[in-house]
Amino acid sequence: MPRRRDTAALVIAAGLALVAGVMLWDSARLADLGGYSGVGPASVPRVVAYCLLGLAVWTVVAALKGDFPARPQQNVPPVLWIIAGLAAQLVLLHVAGFSIATGILFAFTARAFGKTNLAKTLPIGIVFAFVVWMVFSQLLMLHLPPGPLEHLIFRQG
Amino acid sequence: MGAFDFLLQGLATAAEPMMLLYALIGVTLGTAVGVLPGIGPALTVALLLPVTYRLDAAGSLIMFAGIYYGGMYGGSTTSILLNTPGESASIITALEGNKMARKGRGGPALATAAIGSFIAGLIATLLLAFLAPSIVKVALVFGPREYFALMVLAFVTVSAAFGDSALRGLTSLFLGLALACVGIDQLTGQARLSFGVPELLDGIEVTTMAVAMFAVGEALFIAGQRNHQEDEVTAVKGSVWMSRRDWARSWKPWLRGTFIGFPIGAMPAGGAEIGTFLSYATEKKLTKHPEEFGNGAIEGVAGPEAANNASAAGTLVPLLTLGLPTSATAAIMLAGFQQFGLQPGPLLFATNPTLVWGLIASLLIANAMLLVLNLPMIGLWVKLLTVPKPWLYAGILLFATLGTIGANPSSFELGMLLGFGVLGYVMRLFGYPIAPIVVGLILGPMAEQQLRRALAISQGDWTTLVHSPIAAVLLGIAALALIVPLILRARGKGQVLSQLAGDED
Numbered sequence: 238m239p240r241r242r243d244t245a246a247l248v249i250a251a252g253l254a255l256v257a258g259v260m261l262w263d264s265a266r267l268a269d270l271g272g273y274s275g276v277g278p279a280s281v282p283r284v285v286a287y288c289l290l291g292l293a294v295w296t297v298v299a300a301l302k303g304d305f306p307a308r309p310q311q312n313v314p315p316v317l318w319i320i321a322g323l324a325a326q327l328v329l330l331h332v333a334g335f336s337i338a339t340g341i342l343f344a345f346t347a348r349a350f351g352k353t354n355l356a357k358t359l360p361i362g363i364v365f366a367f368v369v370w371m372v373f374s375q376l377l378m379l380h381l382p383p384g385p386l387e388h389l390i391f392r393q394g
Numbered sequence: 395m396g397a398f399d400f401l402l403q404g405l406a407t408a409a410e411p412m413m414l415l416y417a418l419i420g421v422t423l424g425t426a427v428g429v430l431p432g433i434g435p436a437l438t439v440a441l442l443l444p445v446t447y448r449l450d451a452a453g454s455l456i457m458f459a460g461i462y463y464g465g466m467y468g469g470s471t472t473s474i475l476l477n478t479p480g481e482s483a484s485i486i487t488a489l490e491g492n493k494m495a496r497k498g499r500g501g502p503a504l505a506t507a508a509i510g511s512f513i514a515g516l517i518a519t520l521l522l523a524f525l526a527p528s529i530v531k532v533a534l535v536f537g538p539r540e541y542f543a544l545m546v547l548a549f550v551t552v553s554a555a556f557g558d559s560a561l562r563g564l565t566s567l568f569l570g571l572a573l574a575c576v577g578i579d580q581l582t583g584q585a586r587l588s589f590g591v592p593e594l595l596d597g598i599e600v601t602t603m604a605v606a607m608f609a610v611g612e613a614l615f616i617a618g619q620r621n622h623q624e625d626e627v628t629a630v631k632g633s634v635w636m637s638r639r640d641w642a643r644s645w646k647p648w649l650r651g652t653f654i655g656f657p658i659g660a661m662p663a664g665g666a667e668i669g670t671f672l673s674y675a676t677e678k679k680l681t682k683h684p685e686e687f688g689n690g691a692i693e694g695v696a697g698p699e700a701a702n703n704a705s706a707a708g709t710l711v712p713l714l715t716l717g718l719p720t721s722a723t724a725a726i727m728l729a730g731f732q733q734f735g736l737q738p739g740p741l742l743f744a745t746n747p748t749l750v751w752g753l754i755a756s757l758l759i760a761n762a763m764l765l766v767l768n769l770p771m772i773g774l775w776v777k778l779l780t781v782p783k784p785w786l787y788a789g790i791l792l793f794a795t796l797g798t799i800g801a802n803p804s805s806f807e808l809g810m811l812l813g814f815g816v817l818g819y820v821m822r823l824f825g826y827p828i829a830p831i832v833v834g835l836i837l838g839p840m841a842e843q844q845l846r847r848a849l850a851i852s853q854g855d856w857t858t859l860v861h862s863p864i865a866a867v868l869l870g871i872a873a874l875a876l877i878v879p880l881i882l883r884a885r886g887k888g889q890v891l892s893q894l895a896g897d898e899d
Contacts, residue, residue, distance in 0.1 A: 323610070331805065
């Protein structure tokens, strides 16, 4: 296969340069109290940022030479299902409580791996998450946000 | 008092009934989670960290030690019975072990792995106990510049020395170092890279990041794969006991594996994989049955498994005596210490000897428990291998988010989990190693602090860094570890290095 330009790798290089830029911008507004050492709070972020810039250049060179290994073909929908599950849990956690929010994550992840029947996986997920909630919040005293379901069974939450 | 007295004292601490119970819970959970396909020791430790949040420091660390060793045992079961190994340190075990299992000799393969792990764990833990006091003594004369040099060496070996690309290893490391800058500067109290977001002032939680990288990133990556190859679990037929011949062929590889694995784990070189590869190569050279290698030679399971466990115990040497994590697993263990405000290192041996020696002693106990737990109950663990993928990954993500919520029940923290999970996915997709970013995040602030202290002492004179002979030698080795592999790769001899690559641990 002829060596060709690797666009995705170029995007990565741009991302690295962006991170470096943000770090330089942020370190510029710090009062650099070098003190005795001449090295203040802004110094290390600057060094890291310059190294990242160097790595970005190196990545561009590698991308132009086609040095990046071949990427495995990816199926996008399952990946999006998991991300959606995590996002749903994040949004619903404090509204619906741990069990329901995590049950949704459980069902969506199972769907990503081929269990497509949400009507079945969702109840399983909620029950499983509720059992986990009981063990961890009642026995191991972790603070896991309760919701309507948890309040229904444990009055105190 | 010598190391021996301390160890006896530690055994007395660790043999208290509650402590024994914690150790038992730890090894059981560790084995159960470690045996699940796709979960390596780093993720095992990270996932089970929240279980220990509400215990007292001693009990929690003892449980933690059990989890660590249990995860290592569980991993070897997976690699023998499954055609796709989960963790890189087990690839070699899978090579010969899976072949043995397919020939109906799965029982002896599991037995030699378990007994080899036990012997290696025993010897290596004793070595740890007897080496630790002398290293602590040396470490007491270490100043900031020596520590800084040591950390630079750890950075280089973890990111650039092995693996198939110095570029990707270094990129991963520097992303970790960049993330390490987030939060309040330890010396001046100024907020860095927090953009006015109060949640960022405390910096980025190592466990959140590790769980995101290893659990969420991995789940996304596996879910995205086009052709789901079905994992094939080989049933264990016949007795798990080894024949006299198996014993005769196993005991030397166990010992050799131990003495290859331990020093490699103990050096700030990171990675249990290297030891297993070296052990495999040694056994292949020394064997009287070269024709069996590649077709299920018992030496090829016994040696690498022993090396794997010995280097796991070896990793604890720099972690406990210097506070220096040299692998992703050790980095998460360090986070486990820090949740109790404990900083491993020479000082901890002086200020809290009961805790440290109780921990070391409990490793011996955990090791013995694991042998008992693994051989007779192997059938139970094998069942865990057959958990279907949808339930397995749904469960992994449930517990991954549980840990994050348990530590800090905020949507912001979950957002970080999601964000780093996606980052971990992209990194996997493009072949970036994961361990350097985790090690960079946890070691970055320490390295910065030591560097600034060293420079404050010398009043800004950078040459101070090479004026101490120890620091100069360490930095020299670090430079070599960076440059030599680059030259090797440029000359097209990179394959060996990329074989030594490790994702985790």
